Amino acid sequence: MKYLSEFRDSALTKPLVAELQRFPARPIRIMEICGTHTMAIFHHGLRSILPEGLQLISGPGCPVCVTAAGHIDAFVDIAQQDKVRVAIFGDLMRVPGSNGSLSQAAAHGAQVEMVYSPMDALELAEKHPGELIVFLSVGFETTTPGVAATILEANRRETSNFAVYSTHKVIPPPLELLLADPDLELNGLLCPGHVSTIIGAQAYQTVADKYQLPCVVAGFEPADILRALIMLLRQIHEERYEVENGYNRAVTWQGNQRACALVDKVFIPEDSPWRGMGILPGSGLAIRETYSQFDASKRLDITMQDIAEPKGCLCGEILCGKFAPPDCPLFAKACTPANPIGPCMVSSEGTCAAYFRYGEK
Amino acid sequence: MCLAVPMQVIEINGSEDDFLSQPTALVESDGIKKEVRLDIVDRWPNLGDYVIIHAGFAIHTLDPQEAKTNLRLLQEMAAVTHGDGETA
Numbered sequence: 001m002k003y004l005s006e007f008r009d010s011a012l013t014k015p016l017v018a019e020l021q022r023f024p025a026r027p028i029r030i031m032e033i034c035g036t037h038t039m040a041i042f043h044h045g046l047r048s049i050l051p052e053g054l055q056l057i058s059g060p061g062c063p064v065c066v067t068a069a070g071h072i073d074a075f076v077d078i079a080q081q082d083k084v085r086v087a088i089f090g091d092l093m094r095v096p097g098s099n100g101s102l103s104q105a106a107a108h109g110a111q112v113e114m115v116y117s118p119m120d121a122l123e124l125a126e127k128h129p130g131e132l133i134v135f136l137s138v139g140f141e142t143t144t145p146g147v148a149a150t151i152l153e154a155n156r157r158e159t160s161n162f163a164v165y166s167t168h169k170v171i172p173p174p175l176e177l178l179l180a181d182p183d184l185e186l187n188g189l190l191c192p193g194h195v196s197t198i199i200g201a202q203a204y205q206t207v208a209d210k211y212q213l214p215c216v217v218a219g220f221e222p223a224d225i226l227r228a229l230i231m232l233l234r235q236i237h238e239e240r241y242e243v244e245n246g247y248n249r250a251v252t253w254q255g256n257q258r259a260c261a262l263v264d265k266v267f268i269p270e271d272s273p274w275r276g277m278g279i280l281p282g283s284g285l286a287i288r289e290t291y292s293q294f295d296a297s298k299r300l301d302i303t304m305q306d307i308a309e310p311k312g313c314l315c316g317e318i319l320c321g322k323f324a325p326p327d328c329p330l331f332a333k334a335c336t337p338a339n340p341i342g343p344c345m346v347s348s349e350g351t352c353a354a355y356f357r358y359g360e361k
Numbered sequence: 362m363c364l365a366v367p368m369q370v371i372e373i374n375g376s377e378d379d380f381l382s383q384p385t386a387l388v389e390s391d392g393i394k395k396e397v398r399l400d401i402v403d404r405w406p407n408l409g410d411y412v413i414i415h416a417g418f419a420i421h422t423l424d425p426q427e428a429k430t431n432l433r434l435l436q437e438m439a440a441v442t443h444g445d446g447e448t449a
């Protein structure tokens with residue numbers, strides 16, 4: 001078992017496509033929450049083989065996209081401070097804030113380094129003892145445990161020039177917000193893969209019960225996504241609303257409790273601003289008092305300002321499933337990946353970037 | 362941000378119970394090798410196991426049994442259509 005080629009076998013995917021297409025035409029709206037699913041669905045051309053009436057709507061699961069404009073400005077502020085070097089995931093580099101992007105700050109002399117892992121940021125601290133290294137941290141449940149482990153490692157090493165600016169978020173609160181909106185008229189949720197590896201399929205039970213909504217956890221291979229869509233359509237047609245796990249090999253009902261315990265040790269829930277959704281109670285994660293020496297918001301005394309989102313940009317509405325990118329008058333005109341106006345056009349998981357790249361107008 | 366390709370563990374450093382040991386593993390897929398941390402992995406891997414990686418950390422060790430079940434469920438679902446040959 002290589003866990004890959006087996007799941008990519010066309011002998012598997014072809015009949016699944018046929019099975020999916022056997023469902024009778026009927027208007028059905030399914031939201032894929034996770035940005036990686038959005039990309040995979042486009043990349044494998046799955047939108048073109050859907051049964052008539054089935055609409056896939058992208059949700060709030062692109063971490064860079066949901067980061068509020070005020071946080072982007074705080075990132076740029078931190079990067080511009082004296083004797084500070086910031087470390088970021090590459091996706092953040094070109095997101096415009098009201099004072100430009102991190103990449104523009106870097107062009108004016110700010111020290112900005114792209115890293116693959118928060119551990120790489122900690123290594124930077126050893127390399128540059130005269131500077132404070134600040135990891136500008138965005139991400140959902142999948143990313144947070146690694147950041148927690150990095151902070152614990154910094155604590156063990158007694159690294160004094162390392163801090164994290166946490167804008168971490170958890171995925172259930174925006175789902176609750178979206179589902180409470182009757183206009184969205186969703187019939188099912190395609191639930192994230194690796195977020196669920198951490199929090200477990202059980203995390204969607206409340207939503208499934210409360211909104212009588214079918215929820216299926218999906219992997220990222222075409223066969224995985226097809227299977228999850230079939231499971232969702234079966235539930236919808238049979239009028240069931242259950243949480244089902246279509247990604248058994250990577251997701252359990254309970255999730256990764258070791259990772260959750262580490263997150264809980266280092267972070268504490270706080271209210272957090274989301275692009276287009278406002279401040280959602282308990283949706284963010286702040287660093288606990290015990291580890292405050294690693295909390296950049298305290299060390300540098302950063303207060304986030306409430307900054308308006310870029311004029312004319314519909315990212316907020318797109319993240320809530322209210323609009324699709326072609327509804328934005330700036331899409332593919334004033335706003336392109338080369339000259340992005342909102343984060344949804346910058347991030348490799350952004351819905352606008354996906355529509356642009358795969359030519360859907 | 363999710364890298365969906367599981368990678369195979371070819372070397373392990375540190376141990377499960379020694380927290381000071383900075384547990385890491387060397388993993389490989391398609392000739393590409395990477396060092397990853399094992400701090401947050403749900404099950405301590407054995408050599409030869411496959412793990413799912415996120416931002417430099419292994420987050421899940423795949424269980425061959427679960428993966429086989431997963432594949433069988435996919436095959437069964439695929440076989441349904443194959444069998445009756447009906448088109449809607």
Ligand code: SF4
Pocket residue numbers: 312313314315318325328329330331332335336340341342343344345346352
């Ligand atoms: S096309 Fe650009 S301006 Fe319009 S919603 Fe997308 S990112 Fe915002």
